[in-house]
Amino acid sequence: MRIRHPRTGADRPRTVLVAALCVAASLRPGSQAAVSDDSFAATGHLAGRYAAQVRSFLPLLAGAPEAGLLSAAIVDAHRAVAELDRLVAGAPILGPSRDDVRALRQTAAAAHLELALLETRAFDFDAARGDVDRARDILGQESTEGFRAAWSVLQEGAPGSALITRSEYLSLTEFEAALRALWSRARPAVFDLTGAAARELPELTLEAAPEGSVQPLDRPLVARGATLLRRALSSGQRTFSVPLPPGTYRLRSRPGSGLERTFLIPEAADPDPIVLGAARFGLTVEPADRSRGPRFFLNGVEVTNLGSMPFGYYRVSVDESFIQAAPERIRFIPGLGVDNRSRSTWTIFIPEGKTGELRFGAAALGGRLRD
């Protein structure tokens, strides 16, 4: 590289790359208008290449990428998007056609949305919201027509064959709605595995129950949740939180380990902690009536065998005409301790393998009303 003497006189203002390219083109002989078009075409081409860098990482999301891999991809995507922002900011007001400018804006906006999707998968929802806002700003009112951004990209290929890429494109409105669904739907599921034998934990898996209601759009979040759970376990954590979308899940280790739980992540409320262990206890209930309760729900799934119940957080459902003053939730803890009974929540200690007795208040004339 050769460097010449600086120009004398006032410094020219700092130019961005686009301007440099435009000026460079303008120094060539020929038609001024044609040169300007060519330069902007080069800018559009460069923008397309940067946008392609962001989109190239979307196939990652088809699986359950490692956190390190995803964050490295996001770093790259951030850089590409920053370059796109510079190109958009440097686009000349006069010269290029409105269609060309709109194409540039749409390219940049799509990259921002695709970055938002990557960030969403990394659970960086704030950054994702920022990128959606930025995409909307770039597009403005005029550039949304015909706008599409890649929501998913699946690739298939083999050595010597052309790469087949299947992409699903969404409009700005659809993209935003799909992202918002992901942001709002993931709920923190707290796992407590302190009662589980360490040797069983490596084989513990989390999956959506086949009969469950996990939406296709949510499947990447489920995969991500499963990865986060494995990662937490491998790092030695026994209590941790994993965001999961609403649906029914199954958590289990090898058969015979006693570590198996089907649980529900509700649509509208935060789920109870999922306490997993091999220990069981029995329960006798007074008063009890098969048809009027009480009924016990562990993480959203009813437990009917009161002779062998896992410890954890149970929701209680009663017929109030039969039972009075039942709490909403009872936490059963293994061992000896002082029970605690507030109006809505009880904490009950029962030694492992033993049977505890639970007494509720009977409603006045409850039994006779039944008749």
Added chain:
Amino acid sequence: MASAWIPRSAAVRGVALMAVLLAGGTSVLAQAPAHEAPNAPAALAEQALAAYNASDYPAAERLAARYVDAARLSGIMGRRLAEIQFVLGHSRYEIQHRSQAPYPGDYRADVVAPLEESFRVLQDNAAFRTFLLGNAYFDLWSKGGRRDADAEAQAHWYYLKSILIRQSDALDADHDGSDPEKLARYFLFYLDRCLEMARRSATPELYLYRIRTVAPWGFSSPYADRFRQIDDLTYFDGGNMKAAALWQYALDSLQDHALSVDEMVSRFQTAIDACRQDHSKAEIDRQVADYLSVLDLPERRKQAADFARRAYAFNSDDPEIRRRSGSALHLLSSGAYASGHFEDALRYAQDAIRFDWQGRELADFDLSRAAAELGRGDEAITHGEQAYRAAKRRADGSSLQPYAQNYINVLRQFGEASLAARILAEESSLGVY
């Protein structure tokens, strides 16, 4: 407009840049204005530029360092400082590149930082500046034991940016006639760097997507075969980019005739160890067995057979692997026979007849003659006949002669003279005796 002097015609610009890349630049004389003291910042800057343009990097580095110190003391900022920072960083980069010794100071602060600070201010000739920054970060990554993920990411980014800008520049310059071949060489350089970084990266899978994006750009270039080869790597071992990069590294090493055989094998072994799928391991094992066999060194035959055997264990369905495994055992058996180790020759041959492979008559032949030497008549005759019959189906003339001769020999040796005479009569045209 920035002050770096580059002809605006892209074709000329490309040639100029390449020339600079290869030769280090040509001189544009710059002299201190007469009215300034030689140690004044402005004079130092002129002298630094003159030395830099003359490719006198030690002098340029010294003068630029003094200018930057003086500029900081006197609060000078702006384009001039950025220019001299570039001279400083690039000169140090060149000096270090020409030196074999480890860098004595802080490479990031001394080399990378001035280049990066300069680039923040001066955006002209961005393809070259980013290319240089990529190289500087790549060196930083290499010198740091290839563990610094940030340096790796920066190196990749600047390399990528460099080729993207270069590509757009080429598009812009199409009226003047750009040089697609030169552009393809830059793409190849980028891809080779990607492979190099993927070998040691903590996130090698990222390179799968990076390579898949760029490799097709070279499919219509004169280097299309290499681009396709690199693109195909992204499918190796189920998309295991680290293993793929290590494998390609080992394959490329085959061109390095100065490399020792042990080092070569070690590179392939590293790739094998990184593979997840058995058929990938089998393929590399087979290649090592091939490589060692081609060397035709007696001391490498056992090693070749070991690799071939492992390939067979990983993927016994592949006919080429079976052939390689059988051939390797044949070589071992032949070697043992020739040196009088008939028990070993028999053992290797017995291993080689346990599976079907193209050329299995060689194993029967080996087994027959080794068994004959050990006085095991039944085996010698049975396998001698099998070798002869199989060879007769596939070969004729001189290639059949050894099989026929061996069969006749073992028949005679173990009391079947009449049968031997019949075969002799049947195959008299082969020159058997």
